[in-house]
Amino acid sequence: MDTRTLCLGALKQGPCSGYEIRKRFEEGPFGHFQDISFGSIYPALRRLTDDGLVTVTDQEQDRRPDKKVYEMTPQGHLALARMVSTDPASDKFRSDLLFSIFFADLLPADRLAELVENRILQHEAIVRELSKCEDDDGHGPHCPTRPGPEFVRGLGLTIHRACLAYYRNNRNFLIEGHLTDNDEPTGGKSDSHASDSDRLRQPATTSGRTT
Amino acid sequence: MDTRTLCLGALKQGPCSGYEIRKRFEEGPFGHFQDISFGSIYPALRRLTDDGLVTVTDQEQDRRPDKKVYEMTPQGHLALARMVSTDPASDKFRSDLLFSIFFADLLPADRLAELVENRILQHEAIVRELSKCEDDDGHGPHCPTRPGPEFVRGLGLTIHRACLAYYRNNRNFLIEGHLTDNDEPTGGKSDSHASDSDRLRQPATTSGRTT
DNA sequence: GCGTCCATGTAAATGGTTACATGATTAT
DNA sequence: ATAATCATGTAACCATTTACATGGACGC
Numbered sequence: 001m002d003t004r005t006l007c008l009g010a011l012k013q014g015p016c017s018g019y020e021i022r023k024r025f026e027e028g029p030f031g032h033f034q035d036i037s038f039g040s041i042y043p044a045l046r047r048l049t050d051d052g053l054v055t056v057t058d059q060e061q062d063r064r065p066d067k068k069v070y071e072m073t074p075q076g077h078l079a080l081a082r083m084v085s086t087d088p089a090s091d092k093f094r095s096d097l098l099f100s101i102f103f104a105d106l107l108p109a110d111r112l113a114e115l116v117e118n119r120i121l122q123h124e125a126i127v128r129e130l131s132k133c134e135d136d137d138g139h140g141p142h143c144p145t146r147p148g149p150e151f152v153r154g155l156g157l158t159i160h161r162a163c164l165a166y167y168r169n170n171r172n173f174l175i176e177g178h179l180t181d182n183d184e185p186t187g188g189k190s191d192s193h194a195s196d197s198d199r200l201r202q203p204a205t206t207s208g209r210t211t
Numbered sequence: 212m213d214t215r216t217l218c219l220g221a222l223k224q225g226p227c228s229g230y231e232i233r234k235r236f237e238e239g240p241f242g243h244f245q246d247i248s249f250g251s252i253y254p255a256l257r258r259l260t261d262d263g264l265v266t267v268t269d270q271e272q273d274r275r276p277d278k279k280v281y282e283m284t285p286q287g288h289l290a291l292a293r294m295v296s297t298d299p300a301s302d303k304f305r306s307d308l309l310f311s312i313f314f315a316d317l318l319p320a321d322r323l324a325e326l327v328e329n330r331i332l333q334h335e336a337i338v339r340e341l342s343k344c345e346d347d348d349g350h351g352p353h354c355p356t357r358p359g360p361e362f363v364r365g366l367g368l369t370i371h372r373a374c375l376a377y378y379r380n381n382r383n384f385l386i387e388g389h390l391t392d393n394d395e396p397t398g399g400k401s402d403s404h405a406s407d408s409d410r411l412r413q414p415a416t417t418s419g420r421t422t
Numbered sequence: 423g424c425g426t427c428c429a430t431g432t433a434a435a436t437g438g439t440t441a442c443a444t445g446a447t448t449a450t
Numbered sequence: 451a452t453a454a455t456c457a458t459g460t461a462a463c464c465a466t467t468t469a470c471a472t473g474g475a476c477g478c
Contacts, residue, residue: 001310002437006310009310012314017457018457018458019456019457019458030313032304033306034305034306035305036438037439039441039459040437040439043460046459063447064447065445065458066457067456067457068457080317081314084310084311084314084317084318085311090333091304091309092303092305093244093302094245094304095244095302096300096302098302098363098366099295100295101362102241104358105358106291106296148313148385150384150411151312151381151385152309152312152313154411154413155381158374158376159370159373161413162372166369167366174362200361202368202369202372203369230428230430248468249431250431250432250465250468251465251466253432254431274428276473278430
């Protein structure tokens, strides 16, 4: 999605400034699958204004810099509706970590372990954040939540929980299966530990309710 | 990862041409978490050659255009090892589909259903592809597989299976919970169907072996 | 005949990140 | 004091995608 549409999406949750749009992407419910920065937000807002999809209102503030509050016009709402209905570009997932892990045998065992541990911590943090079921969609407390945001949040949780479980279950497979240059592949003594760590585990495919 | 490192990664699986590098990213084991196109590959190979990280050999072919076969130098191997050991940039996941679904109430129910169905088909295709356990890492048949590629492939499978299950279990929640403008939110008759579709389901967190 | 695969490469256009410039307030 | 938060905006830089240019072989 181009930045303009992304801005409209943020604005859909209520009028706000460019600065606040970024916060909505950093902390809000979009953050886990879209990303923008100031350098693209401000020019986008400019264009949206020129095209009549949003309006600006200068707002003076006490002890704060003035801000420009942007608000969607009816055309803006239409444009957003049009955009979300077009065929979406395929998901893009880029992971340098997976690239590194693919070449696990090129890096020292402790470094590999460190990378994996860090990733586990990151997934834990994200799961924690997505778990606090706050009404993050900006429609005040306890509106009957629309299914869209709920569905998206739930999918995020599912993915990160699945990754977390996978990393926890299989890090030993990775790290213990990681033969350093000094190890004899044929194994002399430290052999026959056909333990947990020699097979990949996959989460069960059954799915129960956990609300 | 910059394209140069990505090319080295592809070349690590054996010497090949720029054209074949792209194929390794399209079909090979990297494809699901990294992406490159010709426009970036050829300049990258140029720079790698200039920097002495790869060598080129012109190779004439029968009934085919000549090709340039690139091969890593010792420095190239070192450079790759150095790169995979540096702190990886955080994963980037961009999904226009999730953005659209977030605003599910802005698009017609049938369009929403179509988008979800398509995504289910895509996940099914990917799961199928990752499931055929071919020794995709280019080291010939039945080498004792290195843990890196195995781990990465397993994680890909886990993620896509989790997504697939989630979409299947919760599409009704999304689509039936999707009130069109004509529906009365207070519900007159078609009420009290507190069925499957009014709650989100999450896969069980238990994990068993499926080899 | 038309499309696709093979194969390399360049150039233009696109779009985004990073850094810079500015500056008050508040918290540590 | 120092850093972070609030707040907007521009410009330089970077990288990537897309389109173009070229052309033979092969299958339908």
